[in-house]
Amino acid sequence: MPELPEVQTIVNDLNSAGLTGCRIIGARVFWPRTIAEPSPGAFCRRIKGKQFTAIDRRGKYLVFPVDDGATLLIHLRMSGHLNLVRTNTPRTKHEHVVIRFADGRQLRFHDPRKFGRLQLVADPAIILNRLGPEPLSSGFTASVLASRLKKRRRLLKPLLLDQTFIAGLGNIYVDEALWEARLHPCRQACGLAAPEIKALHRAIRRVLKRGLKNLGTSLGTGKANFYSVSRRRGRNSDQLNVFRRAGLACPRCQSPIERIIVGQRGTHLCTKCQRVVPGLPR
Ligand SMILES: [Zn+2]
DSSP, X not given: OOOHHHHHHHHHHHXXXXXXXXXXXXXXXXXXXGEEESOHHHHHHHHTTOBBXXXXXXXXXXXXXXXXXXXXXXXXXXXXXXXXXXXXXOOOTTEEEEEEETTSEEEEEXXXXXXXXXXXXXXXXXXXXXXXXXXXXXTOOHHHHHHHHHTOOSBXXXXXHOTTTSSXXXXXXXXXXXXXXXXXXXXXXXXXXXXXXXXXXXXXXXXXXHHHHTTOOOOSSSTTSOOOTTSOOOSGGGGOSSTTOTTSBOTTTOOBOEEEEETTEEEEEOTTTSOSSTTSOO
């Protein structure tokens, strides 16, 4: 699933492509359930003749304010992609929504698994205000993280995946951040010491910035894997220390990386570097 670095890479690419300000001359929906709201017919009617005034991101949502005051939100979920192509490019099997621009380009929502959603809403705050803080914003300090952790009696891994606790993290970057901070995914959130919280804060920002610099993480070559608007793959998979590296050596201590299940999610860690009870041998 695309996480913060992947979604931001798409936003950056759409902005570089100059999509803001292009007039939309029509839209077609080939898989109705992709449009969460309004109805597919109303979606096509309302978007026609409009233009996006900006292209932005909040958490894992792509945010497209429209010049009539509405906002298009796109959530890629498991396998959504945005293809930006010329009008004469043949439509491929999994392109469920096509937005046509006056300059001869089309933005196509491609989604083999069909979990991704588009919604055209009057007030995006109703959805976006439920999200936790942006981890790369200047307001997300170690003390903000500390005060949020202190109130939660939950295991670290599922808590960091909870978009209302912190926005934009998913399975890849949570596993990487916990390894970087030397924290076991099953530690209690409210039980971290101050230096551990500082390490976690630094690690979250470091792994996200690295992912962004490498234009996201693309795993494998299947159709569902991340690629950006120009079908360019991210380079960050070479930089991962634990994610999908079970059995390989921990880059820090050479012990084998393990895969366990935490909160029903596959979780990768080094049990030598990341202890359940800090200070004690495992
Ligand atoms: Zn290790």
